[in-house]
Amino acid sequence: MSQFRVEKRRVEAELTLSGGQQLRGFFFLAGSTATHHGPELVVDLLNSGPGFFPFESAETSSTVLVNRDHVVSAHLLGGVEEARLASGYDVATVRQVDMTLSNRVMLRGAVRVYLPEGRDRLSDYARSPERFRYLENAEGTFVVNTAHIVELSDIPEAPS
Secondary structure: OOOOOOOEEEEEEEEEEOOOOEEEEEEEEEOOOOOOOOOOOHHHHHOOOOOEEEEEEOOOOOEEEEEHHHEEEEEEOOOOOHHHHOOOOOOOEEEEEEEEEOOOOEEEEEEEEOOOOOOOOHHHHHOOOOOEEEEEEOOEEEEEEHHHEEEEEEOOOOOO
């Protein structure tokens, strides 16, 4: 084995791209990252910079390079609940939202605002610098490209 080889783990996902295509396959993630304790997450890979990332197509078993700018969302498959690994997950403010994407798909689910009380509104979430963020719902965990969010709104709480 080469001293330059870095072992990666695979995480299954379905990418929705800006042209309407869906690509099912696997992300390659490192066992650790310099930005936080624990393994590299899909959101870390997608937020790591501009340009391309490798993605193994489940259909062809070949690795393709995908441009981050054209990823609308990534639906994490196989029961992956990586959002729960984020520091502060249990104490972050949860907002139930409707999110309309540039491909006209509407996602409904929960987003977490990792900001202090009083700065934890949906508008504060919308201004956060991270380009790729989680949305969780009954279908699983989505990593959404904020450049493709057209409309974002709170879901009013039902009266008790």
